[in-house]
Amino acid sequence: MIPARYGSSRYPGKPLVPLLGKPMVLWVAELSAKALGADNVYVATEDERIASQVEDAGFNAVMTGDNLTGTDRLAEAAVKIDADIFINVQGDEPLAFPEDIIKVRDAKMSHMDDIINGYAWISGDEDPHSVNIPKVISNERDEMVYMSRVALPGYKDQENAPARYKKQVCIYAFTREELAAFREFGRKSTLEHSEDIEILRFLELGKTIRMVETQPGSLAVDVPEDVVKVEAALAAAGRA
Numbered sequence: 001m002i003p004a005r006y007g008s009s010r011y012p013g014k015p016l017v018p019l020l021g022k023p024m025v026l027w028v029a030e031l032s033a034k035a036l037g038a039d040n041v042y043v044a045t046e047d048e049r050i051a052s053q054v055e056d057a058g059f060n061a062v063m064t065g066d067n068l069t070g071t072d073r074l075a076e077a078a079v080k081i082d083a084d085i086f087i088n089v090q091g092d093e094p095l096a097f098p099e100d101i102i103k104v105r106d107a108k109m110s111h112m113d114d115i116i117n118g119y120a121w122i123s124g125d126e127d128p129h130s131v132n133i134p135k136v137i138s139n140e141r142d143e144m145v146y147m148s149r150v151a152l153p154g155y156k157d158q159e160n161a162p163a164r165y166k167k168q169v170c171i172y173a174f175t176r177e178e179l180a181a182f183r184e185f186g187r188k189s190t191l192e193h194s195e196d197i198e199i200l201r202f203l204e205l206g207k208t209i210r211m212v213e214t215q216p217g218s219l220a221v222d223v224p225e226d227v228v229k230v231e232a233a234l235a236a237a238g239r240a
Contacts, residue, residue: 003070004091006047027094035098044077069198075183090170092221100214108173118169118214128165132222136166144209
């Protein structure tokens with residue numbers, strides 16, 4: 001399931017932004033289809049323009065209303081789809097790897113009571129201090145402790161500074177019941193509102209969030225300035 005909101009506050013119309021001539025949402029739908037088959041790919045959107053593009057390309061569109069977050073949108077759409085596991089592939093991750101979608105699915109099948117989320121190590125080309133990159137803190141059991149737009153973990157002495165930081169990769173796996181509980185919370189939690197990171201709401205619900213390492217190289221389109229570097233990465237990866 002791919003949440004695709006036309007009315008993005010930071011980047012209106014983002015799902016239909018062309019990347020090498022193809023709308024971004026279709027890049028994500030196609031890589032999702034490589035993982036799980038086109039019949040299992042659904043785009044959840046509030047906008048008929050997105051739905052039309054998706055359906056013309058042979059994928060499923062599910063119309064939704066206004067929602068607080070993409071996960072709330074998926075929770076609304078999930079009511080209309082018969083499935084045991086719902087995998088969220090974020091609509092602005094055109095460089096996600098199909099193999100990682102399968103890896104997240106398999107982790108969910110092994111841990112049905114946990115929320116599953118992907119992470120990767122931040123590359124040397126990325127700034128860990130960028131607020132557009134959510135940083136992941138997990139314990140030694142790969143359970144998420146916290147996620148922040150601040151560069152975490154912190155350190156007191158320079159010699160203890162982390163050599164690398166983890167970033168969130170927006171591939172998640174949920175059950176229908178977990179999505180329903182998320183939406184029934186009815187509002188953004190305090191931490192979720194502060195960080196603008198929706199998965200933090202599951203901490204308020206007492207859920208274990210299991211982090212699964214994904215391949216490096218994923219880049220998201222958060223703002224218009226990201227388009228050029230994402231197009232270059234798509235071309236370099238031979239996905240053009």
